[in-house]
Amino acid sequence: MSPEARDVLAGNAAGAANQQRANHRLRLAVIDRDPGFMQVLSNRLDALGWDLRGLSSAVTVDALVAMRLNALVIDLAVLGPGSWEYLERVCGRLPGLAVIVCTGPSSVAQRVRGLRLGADAWMTKPCHAEELICVIEAAIRRHRRNEMPQIEESTSVGQITIRPDLYQAYAGGASLELTAREFEILHLLSQSDRVLRREEIYERVWGYAMAHGDRSVDVFVRKLRQKLRAASPEWNYIHTHFGVGYRFAPERDGGEATPDATEDARSGARESEFAPALVG
Amino acid sequence: MSPEARDVLAGNAAGAANQQRANHRLRLAVIDRDPGFMQVLSNRLDALGWDLRGLSSAVTVDALVAMRLNALVIDLAVLGPGSWEYLERVCGRLPGLAVIVCTGPSSVAQRVRGLRLGADAWMTKPCHAEELICVIEAAIRRHRRNEMPQIEESTSVGQITIRPDLYQAYAGGASLELTAREFEILHLLSQSDRVLRREEIYERVWGYAMAHGDRSVDVFVRKLRQKLRAASPEWNYIHTHFGVGYRFAPERDGGEATPDATEDARSGARESEFAPALVG
DNA sequence: TTGCGTGTGAAGATCCTGTGACCGGGCCGC
DNA sequence: GCGGCCCGGTCACAGGATCTTCACACGCAA
Numbered sequence: 018m019s020p021e022a023r024d025v026l027a028g029n030a031a032g033a034a035n036q037q038r039a040n041h042r043l044r045l046a047v048i049d050r051d052p053g054f055m056q057v058l059s060n061r062l063d064a065l066g067w068d069l070r071g072l073s074s075a076v077t078v079d080a081l082v083a084m085r086l087n088a089l090v091i092d093l094a095v096l097g098p099g100s101w102e103y104l105e106r107v108c109g110r111l112p113g114l115a116v117i118v119c120t121g122p123s124s125v126a127q128r129v130r131g132l133r134l135g136a137d138a139w140m141t142k143p144c145h146a147e148e149l150i151c152v153i154e155a156a157i158r159r160h161r162r163n164e165m166p167q168i169e170e171s172t173s174v175g176q177i178t179i180r181p182d183l184y185q186a187y188a189g190g191a192s193l194e195l196t197a198r199e200f201e202i203l204h205l206l207s208q209s210d211r212v213l214r215r216e217e218i219y220e221r222v223w224g225y226a227m228a229h230g231d232r233s234v235d236v237f238v239r240k241l242r243q244k245l246r247a248a249s250p251e252w253n254y255i256h257t258h259f260g261v262g263y264r265f266a267p268e269r270d271g272g273e274a275t276p277d278a279t280e281d282a283r284s285g286a287r288e289s290e291f292a293p294a295l296v297g
Numbered sequence: 298m299s300p301e302a303r304d305v306l307a308g309n310a311a312g313a314a315n316q317q318r319a320n321h322r323l324r325l326a327v328i329d330r331d332p333g334f335m336q337v338l339s340n341r342l343d344a345l346g347w348d349l350r351g352l353s354s355a356v357t358v359d360a361l362v363a364m365r366l367n368a369l370v371i372d373l374a375v376l377g378p379g380s381w382e383y384l385e386r387v388c389g390r391l392p393g394l395a396v397i398v399c400t401g402p403s404s405v406a407q408r409v410r411g412l413r414l415g416a417d418a419w420m421t422k423p424c425h426a427e428e429l430i431c432v433i434e435a436a437i438r439r440h441r442r443n444e445m446p447q448i449e450e451s452t453s454v455g456q457i458t459i460r461p462d463l464y465q466a467y468a469g470g471a472s473l474e475l476t477a478r479e480f481e482i483l484h485l486l487s488q489s490d491r492v493l494r495r496e497e498i499y500e501r502v503w504g505y506a507m508a509h510g511d512r513s514v515d516v517f518v519r520k521l522r523q524k525l526r527a528a529s530p531e532w533n534y535i536h537t538h539f540g541v542g543y544r545f546a547p548e549r550d551g552g553e554a555t556p557d558a559t560e561d562a563r564s565g566a567r568e569s570e571f572a573p574a575l576v577g
Numbered sequence: 578t579t580g581c582g583t584g585t586g587a588a589g590a591t592c593c594t595g596t597g598a599c600c601g602g603g604c605c606g607c
Numbered sequence: 608g609c610g611g612c613c614c615g616g617t618c619a620c621a622g623g624a625t626c627t628t629c630a631c632a633c634g635c636a637a
Binding site: 232236238242 | 581582583584586
């Protein structure tokens with residue numbers, strides 16, 4: 018299974034309803050100059066699939082905004098005298114950003130000051146990478162929980178428009194009348210260009226492993242094709258790969274597939290993959 | 298509105314904005330048996346005007362819910378063997394509660410475990426009361442940050458007017474006579490164009506996680522529909538998305554038999570160029 | 578051609594939601 | 608203090624909508 022698939026699976030429980038959110042990689046920046054520390058952290062975060070950016074000195078707040086971070090780890094020692102002001106500015110300007118101070122020995126007063134200025138947590142170095150990651154996760158978790166639900170971008174492929182916010186797909190203004198499960202499968206398929214095996218589809222939509230010989234996915238694909246054909250007769254959306262699975266790709270019917278044309282048709286709002294987490 | 302109605306709102310998204318503005322005291326519970334620790338903390342929190350409740354042993358999750366806490370501090374040592382399960386249960390059931398573990402010396406693995414189970418922070422005793430308070434504040438701050446910007450303006454949708462300042466909705470000058478909960482749900486729904494899952498609604502109105510199989514949301518939606526229909530019979534406001542949840546969108550009743558023709562007839566609505574689906 | 582994987586239609590089984598009735602607790606007036 | 612009312616919350620039932628399963632037809636590869 019792809020790492021991406023694993024991400025989506027994490028924490029699904031009640032089905033794919035809330036899976037979209039966990040979809041994209043977490044973006045983290047660390048302002049620190051300790052190569053060993055960075056190395057350890059980097060290894061660990063790589064394994065987790067995070068997107069780590071190491072910074073050896075303070076960057077402007079605007080630059081931080083541009084990075085669309087989920088979290089920021091700061092070693093105040095690196096910043097020198099202006100560190101408190103910097104911390105305050107960052108926290109004030111990016112209230113949605115999880116800020117963790119991770120620095121050498123400090124006094125209670127310093128830690129209190131840092132937290133009061135808006136830091137979410139204070140770790141004292143040396144510290145275990147795993148623990149730091151947990152603290153970061155906790156901060157992000159807390160931030161996310163209270164965020165307004167992400168606005169899911171609608172995407173257009175071929176002649177249809179998929180609207181996750183309405184749990185529905187449309188063609189020419191008319192609803193396809195998909196059921197919840199049908200929509201989830203269509204949505205899943207439409208987010209990937211590659212062939213998805215049945216087991217994969219099942220796991221990601223149903224939330225648990227597919228029983229051997231289960232034909233549910235086939236049946237739903239049939240229903241989907243039916244509704245897609247009814248709403249958009251000129252196009253083929255779901256392709257069967259014999260012995261493998263299904264692949265989503267809008268293609269005009271009739272003549273053989275014209276890759277050029279289809280590529281263009283897919284240009285919709287695809288870039289929503291990297292929907293930002295913060296950025297107020 | 299009854300004074301009790303206000304209380305009910307504590308710790309939920311829509312109502313919380315009110316709360317903070319009204320400068321409500323923060324409610325904190327501490328599960329700990331160290332009298333000295335409690336004394337120091339108590340003194341400090343008194344000065345800050347917090348509402349502190351000391352507990353010498355674990356209480357049921359339901360009891361915690363009833364306390365309407367903003368934060369909970371736990372000394373795992375007090376709980377004994379079942380402490381991890383307890384922590385997990387509390388964090389799972391009360392996702393909006395700030396949970397801080399404050400206990401004696403521990404291993405990295407223990408801290409990691411606690412944080413992974415949902416704790417927001419881990420403090421090691423002995424610790425300075427001031428620092429603990431800052432950590433609690435940081436956790437609560439994160440919890441609330443996004444609730445503040447709520448604008449309590451009255452909005453009109455379809456034939457009804459929602460007035461958050463009066464905790465009531467009106468149609469043609471007449472009150473709908475909504476109860477506090479009913480209003481909460483209507484207000485929440487009306488602020489979003491997308492489909493809201495029951496769990497989401499529950500969590501944001503009740504302030505804690507919905508128990509599996511709880512039908513409260515459905516029941517309140519029924520009551521709401523009843524009152525909405527009585528006050529504005531020509532319109533449909535709350536739409537059911539089977540297997541997903543509810544969506545708010547004012548729509549005229551009646552002549553929507555022909556989806557094609559109705560496309561233009563959607564006058565009063567404020568959004569969605571798309572036809573509605575799955576109207577309950 | 579055989580063997581297996583896939584498309585298709587339909588019939589239950591299952592799940593989901595609407596609904597009315599009911600219950601307990603808090604609040605108010607008496 | 609007492610009784611009634613209002614409100615939030617639970618329960619069980621009924622009707623639909625949806626899902627799963629099954630049998631069979633069809634197509635692909637060897």
